[in-house]
Amino acid sequence: xxxxxxxxxxxxxxxxxxxxxxxxxxxxxxxxxxxxxxxxxxxxxxxxxxxxxxxxxxxxxxxxxxxxxxxxxxxxxxxxxxxxxxxxxxxxxxxxxxxxxxxxxxxxxxxxxxxxxxxxxxxxxxxxxxxxxxxxxxxxxxxxxxxxxxxxxxxxxxxxxxxxxxxxxxxxxxxxxxxxxxxxxxxxxxxxxxxxxxxxxxxxxxxxxxxxxxxxxxxxxxxxxxxxxxxxxxxxxxxxxxxxxxxxxxxxxxxxxxxxxxxxxxxxxxxxxxxxxxxxxxxxxxxxxxxxxxxxxxx
Amino acid sequence: xxxxxxxxxxxxxxxxxxxxxxxxxxxxxxxxxxxxxxxxxxxxxxxxxxxxxxxxxxxxxxxxxxxxxxxxxxxxxxxxxxxxxxxxxxxxxxxxxxxxxxxxxxxxxxxxxxxxxxxxxxxxxxxxxxxxxxxxxxxxxxxxxxxxxxxxxxxxxxxxxxxxxxxxxxxxxxxxxxxxxxxxxxxxxxxxxxxxxxxxxxxxxxxxxxxxxxxxxxxxxxxxxxxxxxxxxxxxxxxxxxxxxxxxxxxxxxxxxxxxxxxxxxxxxxxxxxxxxxxxxxxxxxxxxxxxxxxxxxx
Numbered sequence: 001x002x003x004x005x006x007x008x009x010x011x012x013x014x015x016x017x018x019x020x021x022x023x024x025x026x027x028x029x030x031x032x033x034x035x036x037x038x039x040x041x042x043x044x045x046x047x048x049x050x051x052x053x054x055x056x057x058x059x060x061x062x063x064x065x066x067x068x069x070x071x072x073x074x075x076x077x078x079x080x081x082x083x084x085x086x087x088x089x090x091x092x093x094x095x096x097x098x099x100x101x102x103x104x105x106x107x108x109x110x111x112x113x114x115x116x117x118x119x120x121x122x123x124x125x126x127x128x129x130x131x132x133x134x135x136x137x138x139x140x141x142x143x144x145x146x147x148x149x150x151x152x153x154x155x156x157x158x159x160x161x162x163x164x165x166x167x168x169x170x171x172x173x174x175x176x177x178x179x180x181x182x183x184x185x186x187x188x189x190x191x192x193x194x195x196x197x198x199x200x201x202x203x204x205x206x207x208x209x210x211x212x213x214x215x216x217x218x219x220x221x222x223x224x225x226x227x228x229x230x231x232x233x234x235x236x237x238x239x240x241x242x243x244x245x246x247x248x249x250x251x252x253x254x255x256x257x258x259x260x261x262x263x264x265x266x267x268x269x270x271x272x273x274x275x276x277x278x279x280x281x282x283x284x285x286x287x288x289x290x291x292x293x294x295x296x297x298x299x
Numbered sequence: 300x301x302x303x304x305x306x307x308x309x310x311x312x313x314x315x316x317x318x319x320x321x322x323x324x325x326x327x328x329x330x331x332x333x334x335x336x337x338x339x340x341x342x343x344x345x346x347x348x349x350x351x352x353x354x355x356x357x358x359x360x361x362x363x364x365x366x367x368x369x370x371x372x373x374x375x376x377x378x379x380x381x382x383x384x385x386x387x388x389x390x391x392x393x394x395x396x397x398x399x400x401x402x403x404x405x406x407x408x409x410x411x412x413x414x415x416x417x418x419x420x421x422x423x424x425x426x427x428x429x430x431x432x433x434x435x436x437x438x439x440x441x442x443x444x445x446x447x448x449x450x451x452x453x454x455x456x457x458x459x460x461x462x463x464x465x466x467x468x469x470x471x472x473x474x475x476x477x478x479x480x481x482x483x484x485x486x487x488x489x490x491x492x493x494x495x496x497x498x499x500x501x502x503x504x505x506x507x508x509x510x511x512x513x514x515x516x517x518x519x520x521x522x523x524x525x526x527x528x529x530x531x532x533x534x535x536x537x538x539x540x541x542x543x544x545x546x547x548x549x550x551x552x553x554x555x556x557x558x559x560x561x562x563x564x565x566x567x568x569x570x571x572x573x574x575x576x577x578x579x580x581x582x583x584x585x586x587x588x589x590x591x592x593x594x595x596x597x598x
Contacts, residue, residue: 188524207527214525221520225487226513228506228536235534237527 007062007276008033016215016284022277033061039086055079057086062276064296078255088121088291089265092240096208097125098250099243104206104236105182109134112176117186119146121291122208124154126184128263131155138175142286153264168194188213189220196224199231207237215284266290306361306575307332315514315583321576332360338385356385361575363595377554387420387590388564391539395507396424397549398542403505403535404481408433411475416485418445420590421507425483426455427562437474441585452563467493487512488519495523498530506536514583565589
């Protein structure tokens with residue numbers, strides 16, 4: 001291994017990450033290396049279960065070559081699908097959508113489902129799973145291009161650009177005249193407040209993320225929580241790592257869906273490790289359309 | 300029936316109710332009559348299931364004589380306990396504590412339980428049910444007298460006066476060095492924010508009430524909701540009316556507890572229907588110690 005190109009963090013990041021927080025280096029001095037989910041091929045192994053040539057997905061550093069341990073790495077069995085899918089549809093975001101929707105939301109046919117950040121890696125799948133179940137599904141996103149994707153590519157019944165709506169609660173009332181049974185929460189803050197006003201009795205909110213809040217020093221206040229009582233709402237936070245025992249069940253379900261083209265999946269591809277910082281920073285400003293992927297090397 | 304003394308509302312109430320919002324009258328003109336849970340004896344009945352002399356509990360007007368219908372009225376079978384208990388321990392607050400703790404909180408022996416408004420009609424019972432189950436229980440209330448009651452009468456492991464604590468989160472950290480597994484929510488607002496910071500992984504919050512928020516025109520914002528994700532917290536709102544099918548099971552459990560003195564129960568008794576408005580207004584300022592009862596007539 002001659003050199004190992006790496007992306008490192010100059011220092012701890014406060015607030016939104018900026019491109020200037022990162023540095024591209026070829027030294028081997030590992031200082032605050034960011035990590036992410038990636039697909040790798042084994043070059044050398046001292047572990048009996050992993051041999052040269054094996055394909056893996058799991059957490060890797062932002063670098064050309066990584067030293068990894070078996071925990072948090074899955075061997076890739078199905079190679080007749082694009083390998084990049086293991087960073088998304090067939091990896092952590094796919095499992096998140098699957099477990100979050102089927103295990104946390106307790107969905108029933110005919111229910112109404114609202115997904116925020118709906119064109120993202122997780123949201124686009126939740127919407128499609130909900131449609132497969134016979135739910136009425138509405139998504140929101142932050143650009144006309146994304147809203148069009150939701151309606152035309154992912155099969156959502158309706159969608160809106162939250163940036164165009166002065167009154168989020170009114171937008172939800174327009175899309176859900178009979179109220180929301182299930183909310184798949186990806187953003188938090190003002191959106192959650194508007195949703196609470198539009199939830200139905202015995203509604204469920206699966207809290208997957210609150211991306212609007214993560215990088216705020218003071219998080220926005222949510223004011224409509226008394227709705228939880230009158231409407232008997234259940235709010236459940238979840239993290240995908242608690243559901244990895246269901247991964248093979250998930251693959252059995254989703255691989256045929258991909259092959260039969262029952263699921264549409266959109267990636268936003270950045271070419272080259274050097275594009276990593278820009279791609280990450282873009283996430284917080286909604287620049288990506290679909291799952292953000294960075295190509296480090298092609299097969 | 301010569302006259303029927305009644306408490307009426309002068310107009311719709313905005314913000315906290317004031318005594319001047321009410322009026323005592325002896326006319327039969329029913330204008331905005333407030334309602335509450337009460338115990339009554341049947342004087343006259345046109346319904347085959349109810350005969351003169353029967354004792355009932357359920358929703359009645361604030362008046363000496365009420366016309367009631369069978370829905371929302373239970374016939375009192377056990378008369379060897381104080382009848383006023385049917386407005387509290389054996390009525391709606393008792394069922395609320397029972398269903399909220401056993402059905403909503405999913406409690407396990409050895410878990411830590413925090414109850415706010417803990418000396419109130421519901422809170423005092425939740426704490427005692429949790430102790431019976433082998434949990435570590437801490438309550439908060441708004442006066443030294445109430446805190447003493449929690450520790451010395453209701454058997455809470457610890458208790459604090461939230462008005463004495465500049466930093467609610469620090470108070471909770473002091474009482475729960477290993478974190479909170481279950482929060483029985485009665486108050487909302489700043490307290491919920493402090494609790495979220497101190498919840499344990501897979502913690503549960505049963506939302507019974509948010510009394511600090513009901514009469515605010517603008518509810519306080521809750522800022523720490525991202526904790527829901529990392530800690531996989533479940534928040535469940537509930538209303539006792541959904542659990543009345545368990546009422547006889549509840550009585551089977553609680554009547555022996557009362558007879559064997561396993562449960563302590565404190566009432567704050569106001570004498571006379573005229574004291575109703577003052578007693579109600581006092582609730583919002585925490586003036587009552589224990590379940591607030593108004594004696595309209597004694598047997």
